[in-house]
Amino acid sequence: MTPKRVLICTNRTCRKQGSQKVLAAFQSLPVANVTVESSSCLGQCGNGPMVFILPEETWYSQVQPDEVKTVVEKHLQGGIPVKGMLYPKFHPH
Template sequence: MLNTAQPSHSPSTDPASLPRCVRVCQNRTCKKQGAADVLAAFAALPVPDVMVTASSCLGQCGNGPIVLVLPEIVWYSGVQPSEVPLLVEQHLLGAQRVRQMLYYRFHPQG
């Protein structure tokens, strides 16, 4: 039988201890849907201790622009530049998901 328990000396994998990151897909389909402007909107609203990065394909083509917030693993789909201030205010600063923007495939209950 495989032992999957972590030894007590292993580093913590508590999501709260990991750095926060916003990944904005910049692959072909998301780019055609305005992902470069979404990335620019995040860059214009920096949040302390949150890194915003361009991402290669996140595998959700046709539902973009896709934004993935880590370490919480929260997916947003169809994000528009005008919606970025709401994401920053409510999710990144307020720790509340923006329900109406959640990607239904990963968050079916909102």
């Protein structure tokens, strides 16, 4: 099984939108075989905080700290992306 990586943009714009708290929320809910990392700009300024999950390349936009638990339980543990939170630019409804 390929380990997952969760990248949370902590560059200027996302940081102003609260990405440090999103990063802390992911770090407080560790999952086996999942690495949580602070990232430089992911190129989606103004839609953050951005969360990018590899290797499947799933994008979440405007993630709030209180939503992290849902992503951890449904996506990282359950394997099912959280549809309502997906970034529409890369995951059109």
